[in-house]
Amino acid sequence: MLALVTASALFLRWLPHHGLPILLLFGVSAGAALAIYLTQRRRYGAKSRGVSREHVDADITAVLWTAFTGIALGVLGIGVVLAG
Amino acid sequence: MTNSQQAPGDDAPPPRGKIAERLLPGGEEPDPRFTLANERTFLAWIRTSLALLAGGIAIEAFTSDLFLEPVRKGLAIVLLLLGMLLSAGAALRWLRVERSMRHKAPLPLPLIVPLLAGAGAVAAAVVLVFVLWR
Numbered sequence: 693m694l695a696l697v698t699a700s701a702l703f704l705r706w707l708p709h710h711g712l713p714i715l716l717l718f719g720v721s722a723g724a725a726l727a728i729y730l731t732q733r734r735r736y737g738a739k740s741r742g743v744s745r746e747h748v749d750a751d752i753t754a755v756l757w758t759a760f761t762g763i764a765l766g767v768l769g770i771g772v773v774l775a776g
Numbered sequence: 777m778t779n780s781q782q783a784p785g786d787d788a789p790p791p792r793g794k795i796a797e798r799l800l801p802g803g804e805e806p807d808p809r810f811t812l813a814n815e816r817t818f819l820a821w822i823r824t825s826l827a828l829l830a831g832g833i834a835i836e837a838f839t840s841d842l843f844l845e846p847v848r849k850g851l852a853i854v855l856l857l858l859g860m861l862l863s864a865g866a867a868l869r870w871l872r873v874e875r876s877m878r879h880k881a882p883l884p885l886p887l888i889v890p891l892l893a894g895a896g897a898v899a900a901a902v903v904l905v906f907v908l909w910r
Contacts, residue, residue: 695823702830709837717833721826731842739812750807750874752796755867761865762825769829769856773836773849 693732695724699765713772717765724761799871803878814873820853821888828859843906851903858895862888 700722707714715749742748792800805811805872832855836848843851865888 695826699809699830703833706833706837709796709840710833712895713840732838737788743808743812746808747805748811749805749817750796750800750811752799752871752874754794755815755870756795758819759863759867761859762822762829762866765826765829766860766863769833769859770853772833773852773856776836 693725693728696721696728696761702726710772710776711774716768717772720761720764720768724758756765800874800878801879803875806874806877811874811876813879814870817873818866818870821862821869824892825859825862825866828855828862832856832859847906851899854895854899858892858899862892865891 700718701716703718703721707718735754739748739751832852835855836852839848842848869886869888870885873880876883886900
């Protein structure tokens, strides 16, 4: 989450150079950080209950969404660089 | 039923989702510590991916006095592509490791390590050539 917040700040820092399209990257990374923050408590609770039960389900949805966010940021970034 | 007895299913794990059933079929749940360690490793790769993505955006901006525009854009796109590949590779690695653990099979080779090392070396060599050439 902190890495996404840092990346969001970096994208915002280069707004004067890249223009408004960089706000798309900022939106995606800040949105992902917010989604992680809002679901953190539920996921941590499930994992800690799982540890005490000696059974933790692999969180495949979170993994897929996180990987998709990285890929989406890459695609948008290439678009911003080519458009600039 | 006494206080010490629990209703059936009180301590039972919740049922797996459809995506989990499809992508992680068969086998049995590994030790929870291994599942959590696998997720931590995935997140470490995602952090590296985010650094490459942010770096790709930044390098196109702050090297405007150093390189010509096509070189700048090329470098930025290489970094962004690497970041994307790393995100996808990290998810694939997580999936392969989780499947191996479920089936008590040997862990797969970490292919993204040589990929990242090779691509990073090539990008650094290209930058060095251009810096020396100027």
